[in-house]
Amino acid sequence: MFRNALGKTFRFLGYTVQYGCIAHCAFEYLGGVVVCSGPSMEPTIQNSDIVFSENLSRHFYCIRKGDIVIAKSPNDPKSNICKRVIGLEGDKVCTSNPSDFLKSHSYVPKGHVWLEGDNLRNSTDSRCYGPVPYGLIRGRICFKVFTVPQIFALIHL
């Protein structure tokens, strides 16, 4: 009786670990749904929008200028950021604020990318923390699944 219960528990744990690993690898190598929060990518991505992020591009090193990517934050490894790639390694980027009188430029170092939010007035990005190492990129956003107004419309139906 006890042996049966123990056997069932182990089998259950075995299946959980098995399917957990497969799900994790699917998210890691294929992609997944992400909820974005914050105003830094408005109007492209609003606060609480749901987007689909694919993770193959970063493994094949095909991230292009203009892509919107999700990356680990350089200042806080526990959180993620969602910004647009403005410059790849070797590109010349403008590092000064739009309001500055004197413009300053620099080149993106090897192995790094320059990220900026679409909402330049309200975004902490590479203009604050500098170029971001490519190794921190987690995935590339390919399309929006739902926006908040659409969800409200569905609920009210």
Place this chain on the structure above:
Amino acid sequence: MFRNALGKTFRFLGYTVQYGCIAHCAFEYLGGVVVCSGPSMEPTIQNSDIVFSENLSRHFYCIRKGDIVIAKSPNDPKSNICKRVIGLEGDKVCTSNPSDFLKSHSYVPKGHVWLEGDNLRNSTDSRCYGPVPYGLIRGRICFKEQPWRLKH
């Protein structure tokens, strides 16, 4: 006949994907064996030494000063580096070379670590490319396999 072969192929692929995913997660979350190359960590780790790297510490944010870590290279995302953690975020580190007359110091920014090889004369590390974001760390080396060497 053909349907049998197709069924067997799919079952085989299914098992391969299944066990591949489990193996990947074991390496990702538990640890694995790594071969180190290069002279930057001598004499602690020699060229071609085999070490065991555990990956739990970085997920629980327990990397300590003095640990030897494996991280993605900031200059080349396709390769890894193996260095010692000299400073954590907020620590004061010396950024000048030992041969410089004037010493310069700086503080490690939030979310970063300062990495240096044990073989200071022959190591490209944070003294060249600056503090490394914590997110690039892959694992912590816990022990070295003792190689069988024939002593003459």
